[in-house]
Amino acid sequence: MNTLIILVLLLLGAYFVAVLENWISKGRFQLGAPLFAAVAFLGRESFIPRKPDQLFYEVGPVLLLLSAILAAAVIPLTPDLIITDLATGALFINAALVYVLVALLMAGWGPDGAYSMIGGWRFLGQLIAYAMLIVMPITAVAMRAESLLTTQIVVSQAELWNIVYQPLGFVLFFIASMALAFLPPFDMMIAKGELAGGVESEYSGMRLAIFRLGRLVLIITLAAATVVFYLGGWQGLPGIGLPPWAWSAIKILLVTAAMLLIGRYIPRIREAHLLSWCWIFGIPLALLNIFIVGVLVLEFP
């Protein structure tokens, strides 16, 4: 039953992300816009490139959607609303999201098109930049919780949310999540002005709809992971009597809105800069975060 509820919630969440994205980019709040867009996608003819690698071309978008759903399986929305509370849950999220890279490389290579292929390779470079900044902050979060269970990580923040306990980790994880979801300013692999859509450029109709849905679910999954790791999960603010699911929903939507808004106000980062900044500044800062959290855990258990 939980699986069904979470799948429905993910779809609902993806719908609201689409509404938000449309609102932010076009300046108009249109609740029905994603529905009309979806109908238009399904109604359009699907153009197929001349010489695609059929397997990669077809599997890429589906794998993107599946990897995002897989990562969401270990994210608790309430103490009981979780698909599976794995003992290695926090690391499982990272493992599942690695398939985002595989999906995008397949989607980039499959159509046999220059724009999409370059986009796919760009994401590989992007992974080298952000991957450590996903794992290392999660390590610090798990250190405080003394567990990789995602429910236990939420419980460990009962007195103080991790955004206050380890703000550095939050900033790094938030930035890396945006890079993983290829949101602006980290959208080099689907850059319209450089690659005419990149990985997306050779997809149309139903396939493009699945690709876009996969990306929306990925955004909502990463926002939910941020809430679980740093914003106290389902736990609310004192004095406001909302049910746990409502707190989760509000926080996830706020994080999603922040992720979508930030990219609008800054230009796209360059691939080389992302790599150098992540390795020169990001990884040392992530190590510093682990060290600080280690000291705090020892001093204030």
Add this chain to the structure above:
Amino acid sequence: MKSDRDHIESSFMSMIDVTKDLPRSGDGLPMDWIDVPFGPLFPGLPGGLLLTFTLDGDTVAAANADTLAGNTLSLCHAISFNDFIQRLAKLDPLTPTSYPLLACLAIEDATGIAAETSTAKARLVALEKERIISHLSWLTLFAEQTGYDWLKDRASSLQTAFMQANIKQIIKLKKAVIDLHKRLQHTPLLKSCTRGIGQLLMDTDGGASGPIARASGIRKDARSSNKFYTELGFTILTSTAGDTYARLQLRLDEIKQSFRLIEKAAISSDSLFKKIMLVSESNMDTNNASGQAIIETPRGQARLQLTLENGQVTSAQLETPSTQHLTFIEPLTDQQELGSALLAVGSLDLSPWEIQQ
């Protein structure tokens, strides 16, 4: 042991063997080279520009640029002054004021008449208004290329506002222009993603003009020899870095400068705009004269030489800035990463309609 190695070598596809005959680019890595078109309709580049990069990975190994919509100003037969002006008005939809104005100036030079002061000032205002609109249009494309959505929306809405504005409404847009300038000075990542890209360092202009030349420190601007501009305190704005960031800053500064010139020109009525493209009909019967004019269009200097016979234009030669600037694409993009190369091409602000075929 030896037999094991032999077994491995016989079935192993050596990368050295596979890549030994492939061409090498600057980084020394042998890869398949592919020709990729970027245009004639590519987001972030002006429509009509036919740009093809030969890519080695995502490095540009060679570039080829042409236009789908270039102009040929060859006159098959003599045409009247006003028909000639109308023809130049249709030459470049991105600069609908500069070229007909250039035609007026060249005809006036040939016929020996000078425009009235009020007309000359109105022309100055029209030209500066077009410069603001053109630079804002470039900013919109620049924002599209760099994925800077806020700037794209802001620049395009300001461009529309300027296009529809009369003199009084232009003055009211001052705050919006200043705010945009300030905002771009403080935008994170803007400097880092444009600095050092498309660098053009020149001792002499090498055919460059307009913001391209001035951003490289070349003090070249046709407006400096116009007495009406001098009276309004016009000075040539320059920068020395010669890269995309310098071109961006220079265009932003020029928007502000154009605004100041419009304010100082103090044109009170829009009715003057109706007269700026007209030449005096009293000189229609001028016999066998030639004239020339230079104008500073938003993209650089345009020069027109023409010959008049029996009150009609019989021949004309036009030099446009984009024709010259097109030749910079190859040196600017050579061995650049794809994103940088496209940004460098975009920073040239080419108008495909201006390019002569």
